Amino acid sequence: MxxxxxxxxxxxxxxxGFDVDALKVLAVRRAGQVYVYANRCPHRGVPLEWQADEFLDASASLIQCATHGALFLIENGECVAGPCEGKSLRAIECAEDTRGIWINPAARD
Structure with missing residues (x-):
């Protein structure tokens, strides 16, 4: 990790947003839980943010692709609106302990 x-x-x-071992990821905290995904839209493979560390829609309840407006559930990365509906962001294994937040960038599908 x-x-x-x-x-x-x-x-x-x-x-x-973070760059870990040449892997660009985004991290979001929702209801106390940490979620980490590859920073790559499944539609065109472009980064998701519209400016540094801005991955969420106006309500901060969904991840939004700045290029296409696609919306993804924070809890599982599933696209619920937009050109990649039904596809999902690639989840990155993560854990949190008293020392901080950790990821396993090698665990790729």
Whole structure:
């Protein structure tokens, strides 16, 4: 597992982008749970954010692709609206402990 960030850096309802071992990821905290996905839209393979660390829609309840407007559920990465509806973001294995948030970038599908 690779260290991603301090737990306090990822606040509720916010997102952060990271580059870990040449893998671009985004992390979101929702209802206290951390979710990490590859920062890549399944439609065209483009990064999702519209500016640094801005991956969420206006309500902060969905991940939104800035290029196509596709909307993804935070809890499982499933696209619920847009050109890639029915596809999903690629989840990255993650864990949180007293030292911070960790990911396993090698666990790729």
């Amino acid at each position: 690779k260290y991603l960030c301090d737990s306090a850096a990822l606040i509720e309802g916010k997102s952060i």
